[in-house]
Amino acid sequence: MTYFTTERQTRITSALFCAVVLCVSFVSEGGCQTTPSATTACSTYKTCDTCVPHAKCLWCLTNNNCTDYPVSWLLPPASVCKLSQARWGVCWMNFEALIIALAVLCGTILISITVCCCCCCCCNKRRSGPDRDEERFARKREEIRQRAEERNGERKARHDEIRRKYGLIGDADHPYSKFENE
Secondary structure (H helix, E strand, O other), X not given: OHHHXXXXXXXXXXXXXXXXXXXXXXXXXXXXXXXXXXXXOHHHOOOHHHHOOOOOEEEEOOOOEEEEOOOOOOOOOOOOOOOOOEEOOOOOOEHHHHHHHHHHHHHHHHHHHHHHHHHHHHHHHXXXXXXXXXXXXXXXXXXXXXXXXXXXXXXXXXXXXXXXHOOOOOOOOOOOHHXXXX
């Protein structure tokens, strides 16, 4: 029993450690980037490094210009810029790779959570399973013992009946019945 609680505590600790490492890995090494309070048009930014820190701006490598991110669309349409040439958030990763990386990361997290939940459920079933099995085997053993006692009683009654029939067992009423037949 102690093994299960220690193993469970180890799993919980490792899961929390992984969650902390994952959260820390998303934090950039630099300080927090803030957008200026005055709203400036995205077209005023002339380099990728000055354009992409602003969430409302999108840098396109095909024509090297900064445009407003089309907020009415989830993904920018090809008429604005091809996904493989679009940069948003960071200059070194195209928008297409960013979407794929985020999808893989989210999928991995969801699968990990599902596997952890399934493992926890299976561990709980395994721990409670032997108790039910032991109880079932104890009931079966008791039923078998009772049937064996019944059979022994029936067999003894038959043997006593046969002994009485042939006079091998005397009546308990008088102890000298054995000598009367001689």
